[in-house]
Amino acid sequence: MRSPASPHFSTRLLAIAAALWVSTSAQAVPEAPFQSAFAQFSQAQTGDSAAVDQAAEAFAALLHTEPGNPVVMAYAGAATAMRATTTMLPWKKMSYAEDGMALIDKALALLTPAHNAVVQRKVPGVLEVRFVAANTFLAVPGFMNRGARGAKLLGEVLDSPLLAQAPQEFQDAVRQRAAQLKAKAP
Numbered sequence: 712m713r714s715p716a717s718p719h720f721s722t723r724l725l726a727i728a729a730a731l732w733v734s735t736s737a738q739a740v741p742e743a744p745f746q747s748a749f750a751q752f753s754q755a756q757t758g759d760s761a762a763v764d765q766a767a768e769a770f771a772a773l774l775h776t777e778p779g780n781p782v783v784m785a786y787a788g789a790a791t792a793m794r795a796t797t798t799m800l801p802w803k804k805m806s807y808a809e810d811g812m813a814l815i816d817k818a819l820a821l822l823t824p825a826h827n828a829v830v831q832r833k834v835p836g837v838l839e840v841r842f843v844a845a846n847t848f849l850a851v852p853g854f855m856n857r858g859a860r861g862a863k864l865l866g867e868v869l870d871s872p873l874l875a876q877a878p879q880e881f882q883d884a885v886r887q888r889a890a891q892l893k894a895k896a897p
Contacts, residue, residue, distance in 0.1 A: 842868050
């Protein structure tokens with residue numbers, strides 16, 4: 712075994728530290744493919760079932776190229792969960808919803824302080840992941856028991872000092888979703 716003072720040990724330690732830093736730093740995929748997938752996702756949110764599949768496939772492909780990106784993972788999860796609306800088969804509905812929420816849970820778990828930085832769309836990564844998660848959790852049926860967590864995540868986004876750094880369009884979407892949730896409250 713090499714002693715901690717050996718040059719080889721120090722080089723290996725430095726290489727491990729660098730690898731850990733890279734794996735936990737905020738990562739972004741190229742903006743053009745992300746924007747294309749995001750456009751499909753936005754279209755899917757309007758109820759276009761063809762766009763749901765296209766968004767899910769596009770974000771799955773982006774996730775394949777950058778599996779540690781929590782923003783891409785959250786969108787891949789949300790698009791997968793939306794696929795539940797495109798099938799009549801109950802077991803497929805549940806599979807899509809559960810698989811999508813599992814990806815979102817993983818994206819939330821991947822968040823680190825490095826994701827306070829902008830990752831995609833000029834939005835701090837932590838806010839984008841939490842907002843996508845909140846929207847998805849609030850949209851799934853009540854029996855899936857995600858509504859309370861979705862409301863909590865939405866509150867975290869609203870209360871974050873990072874929200875002021877996000878583009879106005881993102882801030883407006885967050886506030887609009889919070890108003891919708893408040894209007895639904897008993």
